[in-house]
Amino acid sequence: MRAIHHHAGPRLELRGISKAYPTVVANDDIDLVVMPGEIHAVLGENGAGKSTLMKMIYGVTQPTAGTMRWEGTDVRVTSPAHARSLGIGMVFQHFSLFDTLTVVENVALSLPGKPDLADLARRISAVSERYGLPVDPARLAYGLSVGERQRVEIIRCLLQNPKLLIMDEPTSVLTPQAVRTLFTTLRQLADEGCSILYISHKLDEIRELCHRATVLRAGKVSGGCIPCDETPASMAHLMIGKELPACQRGGGQSDGEVRLQVTRLSRQSADPFGVALRDVSLEVRAGEIVGIAGVSGNGQQELLAALSGETTCADARTVRICGVAAGRMGPAARRRHGLGFVPEERLGRGAVPRMSLAWNGLLTAHAGGLLRRGMVRLGAMRELAQRCIAAYHVKCGGPDAPANSLSGGNLQKFIVGREIMQQPKLLVLAQPTWGVDVGAAAFIRQSLLDLRSAGTAILVVSEELDELFEISDRIAVIAGGRLSPAEPAQDTSVEQVGLRMSGMWASEEAPALPTAHEDCHAHGHAHCPDEVHHAA
Numbered sequence: 318m319r320a321i322h323h324h325a326g327p328r329l330e331l332r333g334i335s336k337a338y339p340t341v342v343a344n345d346d347i348d349l350v351v352m353p354g355e356i357h358a359v360l361g362e363n364g365a366g367k368s369t370l371m372k373m374i375y376g377v378t379q380p381t382a383g384t385m386r387w388e389g390t391d392v393r394v395t396s397p398a399h400a401r402s403l404g405i406g407m408v409f410q411h412f413s414l415f416d417t418l419t420v421v422e423n424v425a426l427s428l429p430g431k432p433d434l435a436d437l438a439r440r441i442s443a444v445s446e447r448y449g450l451p452v453d454p455a456r457l458a459y460g461l462s463v464g465e466r467q468r469v470e471i472i473r474c475l476l477q478n479p480k481l482l483i484m485d486e487p488t489s490v491l492t493p494q495a496v497r498t499l500f501t502t503l504r505q506l507a508d509e510g511c512s513i514l515y516i517s518h519k520l521d522e523i524r525e526l527c528h529r530a531t532v533l534r535a536g537k538v539s540g541g542c543i544p545c546d547e548t549p550a551s552m553a554h555l556m557i558g559k560e561l562p563a564c565q566r567g568g569g570q571s572d573g574e575v576r577l578q579v580t581r582l583s584r585q586s587a588d589p590f591g592v593a594l595r596d597v598s599l600e601v602r603a604g605e606i607v608g609i610a611g612v613s614g615n616g617q618q619e620l621l622a623a624l625s626g627e628t629t630c631a632d633a634r635t636v637r638i639c640g641v642a643a644g645r646m647g648p649a650a651r652r653r654h655g656l657g658f659v660p661e662e663r664l665g666r667g668a669v670p671r672m673s674l675a676w677n678g679l680l681t682a683h684a685g686g687l688l689r690r691g692m693v694r695l696g697a698m699r700e701l702a703q704r705c706i707a708a709y710h711v712k713c714g715g716p717d718a719p720a721n722s723l724s725g726g727n728l729q730k731f732i733v734g735r736e737i738m739q740q741p742k743l744l745v746l747a748q749p750t751w752g753v754d755v756g757a758a759a760f761i762r763q764s765l766l767d768l769r770s771a772g773t774a775i776l777v778v779s780e781e782l783d784e785l786f787e788i789s790d791r792i793a794v795i796a797g798g799r800l801s802p803a804e805p806a807q808d809t810s811v812e813q814v815g816l817r818m819s820g821m822w823a824s825e826e827a828p829a830l831p832t833a834h835e836d837c838h839a840h841g842h843a844h845c846p847d848e849v850h851h852a853a
């Protein structure tokens with residue numbers, strides 16, 4: 318247990334903080350006071366200015382006006398290292414790990430001096446165990462899933478014994494059980510005197526965890542509240558200024574044609590520490606949404622790569638897209654056969670950071686008439702980006718804005734919107750509303766429901782159980798590289814699925830792995846037409 322020296326006044330005081338970017342005033346005259354031991358939420362729609370404010374407190378960027386007091390003294394935080402020396406730690410929404418380094422090497426980079434790696438690995442394991450954040454210090458960051466990366470970031474902060482911990486959407490990829498553990502951790506830290514600034518779009522979590530909340534709208538403080546006196550609906554109202562629309566499910570179809578068929582997919586992960594997929598079979602039909610729940614790092618990355626075409630299968634028939642044996646096709650060929658795909662990582666895989674939105678739209682929409690005789694139709698390209706920006710209320714500087722100038726949630730809205738608007742026959746999405754505010758998340762979920770009612774087959778891989786239950790017709794669980802059968806959503810419960818996510822199903826009910834020999838014969842593959850040649 319650690320003790321924090323108590324300064325009687327506020328730990329942090331911001332007065333009149335502003336930040337102007339060339340096209341937008343991201344923060345406008347913001348006042349904020351955080352007391353020792355206080356868990357303070359910052360709420361607001363995508364693009365309201367939350368991350369910008371946090372980045373200034375952490376010294377990533379400097380305000381264009383205003384003052385910051387730290388434990389009663391005026392400071393200008395000039396860099397993250399400076400912030401850390403004051404006792405400020407931050408867990409980012411976009412992670413900042415170096416792929417070619419191990420977990421322990423990555424953590425060492427943010428610590429002063431040259432820590433002994435073996436000793437540091439032991440400290441990481443201790444924190445990881447104490448706070449229920451499993452991660453292997455010896456692994457390369459390259460192979461870590463999004464959830465695992467987030468755990469590393471949290472551990473990295475906790476190792477520095479911060480007096481103020483900034484958490485930018487820390488629970489977006491954690492299981493309900495892991496969220497419980499994290500909250501216990503955060504309450505314990507607060508009891509020890511640590512202040513916490515907590516950004517989240519999950520209003521029920523804010524209600525449960527935070528002592529006070531400040532609401533931002535369009536860069537300004539628009540109000541504040543005591544979360545436990547509010548309901549999620551009243552907080553949503555504070556944030557967006559109106560009521561949230563209720564979701565219209567409409568009817569799913571259970572007898573549409575099979576648009577995605579995965580047959581006994583087994584494969585080693587390309588990453589030596591990754592999760593091997595073991596005998597995964599799955600069907601998604603036209604007019605239904607199938608949800609795959611699971612704790613990040615249980616084979617989702619490997620499954621998504623096998624579906625998108627980023628990795629290929631030895632046997633083309635292992636993955637069928639709209640009836641075509643697509644297992645050996647690359648991503649572009651699969652798109653031509655009707656696949657739409659939203660990857661887990663927004664920047665890097667979902668979008669090229671420095672490219673404009675218009676050009677980013679072209680990357681996956683080129684089948685939809687944007688190319689003519691090998692030439693890009695620039696007008697059509699901008700028009701598609703413009704329609705997507707309008708339909709999904711993407712706050713940005715227009716089609717020519719570079720992807721990396723958008724707030725996290727707005728970029729996500731653009732990437733998901735782009736895929737939905739192309740009305741693919743089959744749409745595979747990872748974490749469709751990650752980092753998206755409640756209003757926009759409701760809109761994306763409704764768009765997915767409408768798309769499925771119009772006949773698209775949809776597969777959603779997500780760790781958000783509530784969301785999966787809201788939109789899925791059937792739900793499967795992935796654990797340890799195995800996939801459970803997909804059950805009708807109404808026949809199962811959040812609790813059951815949560816238990817299976819923590820591996821109950823994998824250890825207790827899974828059948829033994831078939832041998833390669835059985836694999837070939839079990840489904841009479843010899844009778845399937847071989848479409849490999851068309852794929853090339």
Ligand SMILES: Nc1ncnc2c1ncn2[C@@H]1O[C@H](COP(=O)(O)OP(=O)(O)OP(=O)(O)O)[C@@H](O)[C@H]1O
Binds near residue numbers: 342365726752
């Ligand atoms: N480097 C930048 N250059 C130009 N504009 C930027 C830059 N960073 C942020 N912005 C703009 O500042 C505004 C606030 O963005 P910020 O990331 O702070 O929002 P946020 O409230 O954290 O949103 P989200 O919930 O989506 O993460 C947005 O309009 C965004 O486009």
